[in-house]
Amino acid sequence: MALATRTSPDGRMVTIDISGRFDFSVHSEFRKVYEQVPGAAQYVIDLRQTEYVESSALGMLLLLREHAGGDRAQVKIVHCRPEVKKILTIANFHQLFQLD
Amino acid sequence: MASAPVILAENPVAPLSPFSILIADDDRTNRIVLSAMLKKDGHTVCMADNGTEAVDLFAQQQPDMVLMDVMMPDMNGYEAARQIKAMAGERFVPVIFLTAMTDEEALAQCIVAGGDDFLTKPYKRTLLKAKITALERLRQLYTTLQAQNQALAAHHRHLQRECEVAEKLFSTIVHPGCLDTPALKYLLSPMAVFNGDLLLAARKPSGGMHILVGDFTGHGLPATVGAMPIADIFYSMTAKGYAISDIVGGTNQKLKEILPTGVFCAACLLEIDAAYSTLSVWNGGMPDVLVRLPQGKEIRRLSSAHLPLGIVDNALLDRSVEMILLPTDTRVYVYTDGVIEANNPQGEMFGQPRLEAYLQPDRPAAQIFTAICAGLHAFQEGRPQQDDLTLLEITCQADLEVPASPEMTSSYTPKAPTSWHMALELSAETLQTLDPIPQIIQMLMESRGYTSIANVSTPSSQSCFPTPLSMVSSAWTPLSNMRHKALSPTIRNAPGGSPISHRAVLLSTCTIRF
Numbered sequence: 001m002a003l004a005t006r007t008s009p010d011g012r013m014v015t016i017d018i019s020g021r022f023d024f025s026v027h028s029e030f031r032k033v034y035e036q037v038p039g040a041a042q043y044v045i046d047l048r049q050t051e052y053v054e055s056s057a058l059g060m061l062l063l064l065r066e067h068a069g070g071d072r073a074q075v076k077i078v079h080c081r082p083e084v085k086k087i088l089t090i091a092n093f094h095q096l097f098q099l100d
Numbered sequence: 101m102a103s104a105p106v107i108l109a110e111n112p113v114a115p116l117s118p119f120s121i122l123i124a125d126d127d128r129t130n131r132i133v134l135s136a137m138l139k140k141d142g143h144t145v146c147m148a149d150n151g152t153e154a155v156d157l158f159a160q161q162q163p164d165m166v167l168m169d170v171m172m173p174d175m176n177g178y179e180a181a182r183q184i185k186a187m188a189g190e191r192f193v194p195v196i197f198l199t200a201m202t203d204e205e206a207l208a209q210c211i212v213a214g215g216d217d218f219l220t221k222p223y224k225r226t227l228l229k230a231k232i233t234a235l236e237r238l239r240q241l242y243t244t245l246q247a248q249n250q251a252l253a254a255h256h257r258h259l260q261r262e263c264e265v266a267e268k269l270f271s272t273i274v275h276p277g278c279l280d281t282p283a284l285k286y287l288l289s290p291m292a293v294f295n296g297d298l299l300l301a302a303r304k305p306s307g308g309m310h311i312l313v314g315d316f317t318g319h320g321l322p323a324t325v326g327a328m329p330i331a332d333i334f335y336s337m338t339a340k341g342y343a344i345s346d347i348v349g350g351t352n353q354k355l356k357e358i359l360p361t362g363v364f365c366a367a368c369l370l371e372i373d374a375a376y377s378t379l380s381v382w383n384g385g386m387p388d389v390l391v392r393l394p395q396g397k398e399i400r401r402l403s404s405a406h407l408p409l410g411i412v413d414n415a416l417l418d419r420s421v422e423m424i425l426l427p428t429d430t431r432v433y434v435y436t437d438g439v440i441e442a443n444n445p446q447g448e449m450f451g452q453p454r455l456e457a458y459l460q461p462d463r464p465a466a467q468i469f470t471a472i473c474a475g476l477h478a479f480q481e482g483r484p485q486q487d488d489l490t491l492l493e494i495t496c497q498a499d500l501e502v503p504a505s506p507e508m509t510s511s512y513t514p515k516a517p518t519s520w521h522m523a524l525e526l527s528a529e530t531l532q533t534l535d536p537i538p539q540i541i542q543m544l545m546e547s548r549g550y551t552s553i554a555n556v557s558t559p560s561s562q563s564c565f566p567t568p569l570s571m572v573s574s575a576w577t578p579l580s581n582m583r584h585k586a587l588s589p590t591i592r593n594a595p596g597g598s599p600i601s602h603r604a605v606l607l608s609t610c611t612i613r614f
Contacts, residue, residue: 055317055437059362062411066361091366091385092407 002026005033013042019049022057030060034067043068048079053087065096076100118142119164119236124154124180125198126172130221134167134198137225151175155183163193164239165232168215170199170206178213185214192242194235198223270324274331277302278309283376285469287476287491289438296323297436297488298365300331302338305541307374310338310347313386313492314367314409315436326365326410329354341541344369345419348382348409352417355410366408368434371421376496379432380421384408387440388452390433391424392468396461400424426496431465433472438489444479454479469493 003026006015014037034043043064065073076098080088088099121138125131126149135145146161148154152175166184170177181195197210197218210218217231279286279301288299298314312334316323333350348369355365366385381389385408388401406418442450458472472491526536
């Protein structure tokens with residue numbers, strides 16, 4: 001499994017762990033994961049186990065942001081490895097997401 | 101191209117519908133017995149009593165299956181089977197030999213002659229019926245597959261034709277502009293017919309050049325659809341004299357409107373001034389632009405400072421540009437992530453440090469580009485490319501500036517207005533919000549008789565520029581940190597005419613009042 005989901009007890013916060021390559025192959029699964037929790041207000045994308053982020057994965061993050069309310073979205077991306085952080089920084093995604 | 105999955109229209113084990121059978125046997129009793137049995141099962145039957153007649157009947161009636169005796173007068177069953185199989189061509193018509201012969205050689209010969217099965221006389225009816233059913237199933241499967249193959253082949257041809265037309269259209273709209281000037285060297289290796297990377301270059305009417313290097317999420321068709329409006333806006337806005345920050349706004353807003361969420365275009369827009377002495381860069385989501393100062397004394401990195409195009413509205417997009425001075429023989433490298441993310445067989449990436457190593461002082465500047473291309477190729481060791489890959493080298497040397505491209509000079513010789521006057525009044529408030537340069541250039545471009553405004557890049561041509569126009573740009577420049585150009589248009593007439601003298605005539609009568 002490349003994706004694992006944890007939901008907080010009150011169902012407000014969803015954490016998605018992604019391991020290996022974050023690319024187009026997890027597209028439908030990633031979408032299903034956040035659409036399954038309708039009441040969620042906060043999302044955390046944990047990239048501790050992520051080795052590589054493809055440009056289509058950046059697109060998936062934008063889709064999640066839109067799902068979570070666009071400019072009002074609360075999406076946090078945490079535990080990035082330096083090489084993954086670099087890809088997110090080049091795309092200036094810190095302007096759209098909370099990067100830790 | 102992905103083929104549609106082959107779906108069998110009919111289930112091959114479903115009960116068989118009746119079909120037509122040709123019986124060839126010189127024994128009348130055999131024919132009558134066999135025919136009665138087949139008719140009882142609902143099949144249509146036609147009969148021949150020798151090989152020649154069997155072949156003729158086959159040609160006339162086109163039956164679905166043949167039951168063939170071997171020993172017949174006139175033409176034996178082997179020869180008849182051969183001719184029937186040849187006539188059937190691509191169609192699969194099962195031939196079952198029914199023969200009294202029992203020696204193995206003769207039976208093997210049945211298959212050699214094109215038969216699909218054989219049965220020795222006297223045969224059991226149930227056995228023959230079973231063989232007929234099995235072969236009919238096979239025949240239907242074959243027919244279905246063949247029809248699907250033909251449909252697929254027709255579909256494929258249709259798609260290919262559409263692709264050719266689309267490619268032609270695409271390359272007309274997304275044309276490379278003035279990429280083929282000595283100042284630029286580039287490597288473009290698309291993964292598909294339509295490239296996910298974009299490389300455009302256009303001369304500015306006031307001299308110098310605009311360049312756009314872009315990289316869409318994904319490859320192929322979706323990227324192509326977005327590339328067309330970008331190219332269109334890039335070329336038309338450049339021709340109208342807009343600066344790159346305006347073009348960033350124009351392309352971003354368009355892409356934001358048309359692209360679905362999740363699809364965007366990382367892009368780098370560059371502006372080189374007429375004298376090739378300054379470079380302005382807007383980098384949104386592309387890898388570091390590398391600037392190698394003469395002799396490799398220093399390598400500067402212009403990092404992405406903005407979101408890629410097509411993600412947020414213009415109101416949220418920072419369109420300010422970074423500007424650097426370019427001493428002569430500076431080299432600038434712009435590339436897409438396909439270059440630094442190219443893999444070797446060990447799964448290792450090419451990476452930016454490896455790329456920068458090629459820019460070190462020990463390497464002569466003229467050899468860098470070729471060395472990077474060769475290095476990239478060797479690094480991948482012939483592995484299939486994973487992503488679109490684009491690499492551009494810009495050499496900053498004013499003497500590399502080439503005269504206007506041939507399409508700018510037509511055989512049409514218009515009568516140019518010899519004396520005219522243009523006045524433009526802009527209040528201080530207007531100047532704070534509006535860039536007057538695109539408007540002035542558009543007015544000049546539209547004045548009858550001038551085929552284009554071409555580049556001037558030498559200091560001498562700037563010196564013959566009339567004071568009022570220079571005043572516009574110098575008075576205006578401090579109002580916005582995005583602008584830094586001295587406006588220096590030449591009005592170029594048809595070939596044969598002298599651009600210099602026309603410019604002198606035109607500009608000397610051109611006044612702008614404040």
